[in-house]
Amino acid sequence: KAGVTQTPRYLIKTRGQQVTLSCSPISGHRSVSWYQQTPGQGLQFLFEYFSETQRNKGNFPGRFSGRQFSNSRSEMNVSTLELGDSALYLCASSLVGYGNTIYFGEGSWLTVV
Amino acid sequence: SQQGEEDPQALSIQEGENATMNCSYKTSINNLQWYRQNSGRGLVHLILIRSNEREKHSGRLRVTLDTSKKSSSLLITASRAADTASYFCATDEETSGSRLTFGEGTQLTVNP
Numbered sequence: 345k346a347g348v349t350q351t352p353r354y355l356i357k358t359r360g361q362q363v364t365l366s367c368s369p370i371s372g373h374r375s376v377s378w379y380q381q382t383p384g385q386g387l388q389f390l391f392e393y394f395s396e397t398q399r400n401k402g403n404f405p406g407r408f409s410g411r412q413f414s415n416s417r418s419e420m421n422v423s424t425l426e427l428g429d430s431a432l433y434l435c436a437s438s439l440v441g442y443g444n445t446i447y448f449g450e451g452s453w454l455t456v457v
Numbered sequence: 458s459q460q461g462e463e464d465p466q467a468l469s470i471q472e473g474e475n476a477t478m479n480c481s482y483k484t485s486i487n488n489l490q491w492y493r494q495n496s497g498r499g500l501v502h503l504i505l506i507r508s509n510e511r512e513k514h515s516g517r518l519r520v521t522l523d524t525s526k527k528s529s530s531l532l533i534t535a536s537r538a539a540d541t542a543s544y545f546c547a548t549d550e551e552t553s554g555s556r557l558t559f560g561e562g563t564q565l566t567v568n569p
Contacts, residue, residue: 387545389557434500
């Protein structure tokens with residue numbers, strides 16, 4: 345069974361631009377969540393989607409958004425990029441989320457210059 | 458904010474030795490999961506322990522959970538150089554669904 349797949353793995357963007365990151369969960373998994381990892385703040389929860397609906401949201405500004413498609417694939421978008429958005433963005437999937445093992449992808453490294 | 462605190466922040470041992478990492482958390486939890494992260498890579502799931510369990514084993518890994526003390530420990534026995542990585546505990550709180558709250562991690566270095 346293929347794991348959680350994230351694309352792109354690396355990208356460089358300029359301040360003010362926007363970026364879209366993609367995530368394909370493990371087959372059969374319906375819950376997809378996103379995390380941001382930085383040296384200063386560690387691993388922080390962004391949001392979780394289940395059956396195309398946002399079920400949970402972390403404390404991030406509205407510039408961070410996401411969506412989930414009917415095949416459970418998910419995208420997250422960051423608009424008006426700031427230097428502080430440079431981070432490793434991790435996608436995670438699980439069967440139904442609550443109480444399940446949560447599996448992570450390799451992440452997307454975003455550098456904002 | 459980080460729910461958990463891991464102790465120690467860094468640990469350096471020799472191959473063959475055991476490594477113990479501790480994690481503390483603040484609220485009631487449903488499950489606690491341990492992950493490994495190699496530099497610049499994603500998180501690899503190691504083990505999940507439920508709040509009604511006290512101990513779990515998986516290969517060379519042993520995890521304990523003490524809900525009365527709100528703490529967990531991860532023991533890696535007979536460590537190998539390949540175990541060099543950062544280790545994180547993550548909790549999901551009873552009311553937060555799949556939202557994981559991570560500790561700050563322990564950087565383990567196993568010297569050959």
